[in-house]
Amino acid sequence: MASVSDMYDVTWEEMRDKLRKWREENYRNSEQIVEVGEELIQEHASKLGDDIWIIYEQVMIAALDCSRDDLATTCLHELKKQFQGSHRVKRLAGMRLEALERYDEAFKMYNDILQDDSTNTAARKRKIAILKAQGKSTEAIRELNEYLEQFVGDQEAWHELAELYINEHDYAKAAFSLEELMMTNPHNHLYCEQYAEVKYTQGGIENLELSRKYFAQALKLNNRNMRALFGLYMSASHIGASPKASAKVKKDNVKYAAWAASQINRAYQLAGHGTKETKCSLKAVEEMLESMQIMPS
Amino acid sequence: MTVIKLTTQAYCKMLLHAAKYPHCAVNGLLVAENQKRKDGQPVLCVDCVPLFHGTLALAPMMEIALTLIDTWCKENKYVIAGYYQANERIKETRPNQFAEKVAARIAENFSEAALIMVDNSNISMGCYDPAISVFEHHDNKWKCRDASIDCCEDWSEAQKIMSALLEDRSYDSLIDFDNHLDDLRNDWTNPEINKSILYLC
Numbered sequence: 001m002a003s004v005s006d007m008y009d010v011t012w013e014e015m016r017d018k019l020r021k022w023r024e025e026n027y028r029n030s031e032q033i034v035e036v037g038e039e040l041i042q043e044h045a046s047k048l049g050d051d052i053w054i055i056y057e058q059v060m061i062a063a064l065d066c067s068r069d070d071l072a073t074t075c076l077h078e079l080k081k082q083f084q085g086s087h088r089v090k091r092l093a094g095m096r097l098e099a100l101e102r103y104d105e106a107f108k109m110y111n112d113i114l115q116d117d118s119t120n121t122a123a124r125k126r127k128i129a130i131l132k133a134q135g136k137s138t139e140a141i142r143e144l145n146e147y148l149e150q151f152v153g154d155q156e157a158w159h160e161l162a163e164l165y166i167n168e169h170d171y172a173k174a175a176f177s178l179e180e181l182m183m184t185n186p187h188n189h190l191y192c193e194q195y196a197e198v199k200y201t202q203g204g205i206e207n208l209e210l211s212r213k214y215f216a217q218a219l220k221l222n223n224r225n226m227r228a229l230f231g232l233y234m235s236a237s238h239i240g241a242s243p244k245a246s247a248k249v250k251k252d253n254v255k256y257a258a259w260a261a262s263q264i265n266r267a268y269q270l271a272g273h274g275t276k277e278t279k280c281s282l283k284a285v286e287e288m289l290e291s292m293q294i295m296p297s
Numbered sequence: 298m299t300v301i302k303l304t305t306q307a308y309c310k311m312l313l314h315a316a317k318y319p320h321c322a323v324n325g326l327l328v329a330e331n332q333k334r335k336d337g338q339p340v341l342c343v344d345c346v347p348l349f350h351g352t353l354a355l356a357p358m359m360e361i362a363l364t365l366i367d368t369w370c371k372e373n374k375y376v377i378a379g380y381y382q383a384n385e386r387i388k389e390t391r392p393n394q395f396a397e398k399v400a401a402r403i404a405e406n407f408s409e410a411a412l413i414m415v416d417n418s419n420i421s422m423g424c425y426d427p428a429i430s431v432f433e434h435h436d437n438k439w440k441c442r443d444a445s446i447d448c449c450e451d452w453s454e455a456q457k458i459m460s461a462l463l464e465d466r467s468y469d470s471l472i473d474f475d476n477h478l479d480d481l482r483n484d485w486t487n488p489e490i491n492k493s494i495l496y497l498c
Contacts, residue, residue: 028320031466065320135386166354167385169394194355201356211357226478231357271481288368 004039012044016051023058030065033058038071053082060092064099072096087113091122103130121151128160137168155181162194171202189221193228200235205244211235212256226267233260233289261289300339301379301411301431303327303448305455306494307345309462310471310487312428314347315383315415317468321350324396325473326362326403327379327413328370340409341450342378346485347473353382354395362474363402369486378407381429383415390416392432397439404434412439424459427452458497467493 004015015036022033037059045052060075076096079089090113097106107130113123124147131140144161148154158180165174178195185191196214199207212235218228236257240250268282303311307327314323327342334340348362363377370376380400382392392400392414400412412432419428427448432439449455462468471490476483 133386135389163352166352167393169354194352197355197357201354203356226481227358230361230478234357234360268481284365284369284372287372288364 003043004036005043012040012047015040016044016048016055019055019058023054028065030062033062034066034068034071037062041075053079057088057092061095064095067099069096069100072099087117087120087123091126094123094126098126098130098133103134106130121147121154125157132164137164140164141168153184155184162198166198171198174198175202187221189218189225189228192218192221193225193231196228196231196235200231205239205242208235208239208242209249212239212253216256226264229260229263229267233257233264236260264289301342301409301413301433301448302339302450303342303455304344304450305458305498306491307342308427308429308449308455309459309494310345310347310490311381311413311415312420312459313462313468313471313490314345314350314473315417315420315428316463317471317473318350320385322353322383322385323350323415323473324348324353324380324382324399326366326377327381327411328366328375329378329407331370331374331376340378340411342411344375344491345381347471347487349475350473351475354393358474358478359399363399367406376407377403378409379403379411379413381413381415383417387417390414390430392439400432400434400439410434422460422463424456424463427455454498458494461497462490462493465493 004010005012010018019033019037019040021027022029027033037055040048040055041052041059048055056075056079060072060079063069063071063075073096076089076092079086079092083089090109094106094109094113097103097109107127110123110127113120124143128140128143128147131137131143141161141164144157144164148157148161151157158177162174162177162181165171165177175195175198178191178198181188181191182195192214196211196218199211199214212232215228215231215235218225219232222228236253239245240253240257242250245253265282265286268285272282311325311327314325317323325345325347328344328346329340329342346362346366349358367377380396380403382396384390384393392412396412396414400410404410412434414430414432416428416430419426429448430444431442431448433442467490472483472485472487474485477485
């Protein structure tokens with residue numbers, strides 16, 4: 001079995017740096033992390049210095065994702081030896097139990113941490129994750145709401161809540177959670193865009209108008225966000241065709257939709273570079289936009 | 298009741314999509330050739346277009362995808378014949394409200410549309426059993442079809458090729474509509490994977 005360093009012609013420093021990038025940007029490419037991380041640990045542990053502990057943690061979680069209990073146990077063992085009695089390591093032990101579907105034992109482990117330290121957010125979030133894994137969405141949502149009452153600034157938690165609500169088709173509450181995120185992160189185009197999608201899904205002319213505004217806002221924040229561009233096109237088209245809209249609103253929206261359509265076409269042309277496959281895509285997009293052309297009444 | 302069958306290409310791409318994002322829910326469309334069928338002839342889904350991964354239950358991108366793929370279908374004499382979904386949780390194999398809505402929308406255009414749920418627990422390297430459940434529309438409800446009816450045109454071929462694709466980690470290069478929206482150059486028709494499947498046949 002060829003080693004990663006042989007196959008991709010990389011040095012151990014590059015492997016370590018890649019792991020750091022994946023860690024900092026929160027990637028969940030677990031198979032790759034296991035491949036690179038396992039080799040780094042086995043062949044180059046002595047060169048890593050203090051980095052090795054955070055790498056053990058990262059590789060352990062990725063190993064759980066890939067059902068590599070052998071590797072996870074090895075990493076956990078090294079961390080337990082080095083950081084005896086640590087809550088952070090105990091949480092990892094709990095995650096391993098979760099991966100083995102031994103939820104009751106994991107639950108108990110997290111409760112032990114919380115008894116020692118009632119402000120330990122990691123343990124509380126793992127308990128909510130267990131509820132989610134068991135399909136107990138209503139309880140997970142309830143616990144997450146309680147958690148957020150105490151830890152109002154936890155972005156990750158607000159986003160998780162929004163997604164739980166979307167999965168339960170409770171779009172109004174999802175919108176509320178995303179509003180919290182947008183308030184604290186006004187420059188994040190992804191939150192804007194997802195909020196617009198939720199509003200669109202809720203439906204009705206007012207929500208469509210809001211959705212169009214937020215798609216436009218997302219586009220302003222990042223003019224390469226294709227979802228925002230498509231969303232702007234769709235919402236403006238629907239409003240332009242809606243019997244409930246006034247003549248002026250309809251006229252304005254038909255203009256917005258036409259602008260969005262031209263931008264979409266332009267984006268596809270830029271991406272095209274004349275390959276046969278993307279030519280098909282471009283043609284399909286052109287035809288789709290033509291067929292959806294809303295004529296002003 | 299018309300029976301739905303999948304070609305190897307449709308089945309494999311669908312499962313590759315699920316394999317690429319094991320921690321997410323995924324969904325997509327199935328397309329069939331648009332032709333008159335004789336009575337009793339099964340609907341053959343010849344290809345699959347993977348759509349999204351992660352948060353599925355939002356309308357706008359789904360509408361775009363349906364419209365765009367419908368246009369593409371017309372150019373290629375296909376018709377959208379089904380919708381598949383793999384839920385986030387391994388043990389959750391029933392369709393949710395969103396899945397039923399999308400499938401119902403497809404059925405408006407193609408009365409024998411199928412709703413296919415991927416059975417996550419049956420996905421394995423060896424591919425011993427077909428990892429899907431087919432739901433058909435009866436009396437306004439989606440009912441699960443008898444599992445003993447063969448869902449693939451040629452199960453042993455599909456099984457062999459699926460296993461080879463998983464070993465090769467072909468799912469790493471599978472493109473879904475989400476990937477396309479991230480970068481328009483990504484081709485959701487997956488011509489390279491189609492070639493690999495043809496080559497393995």
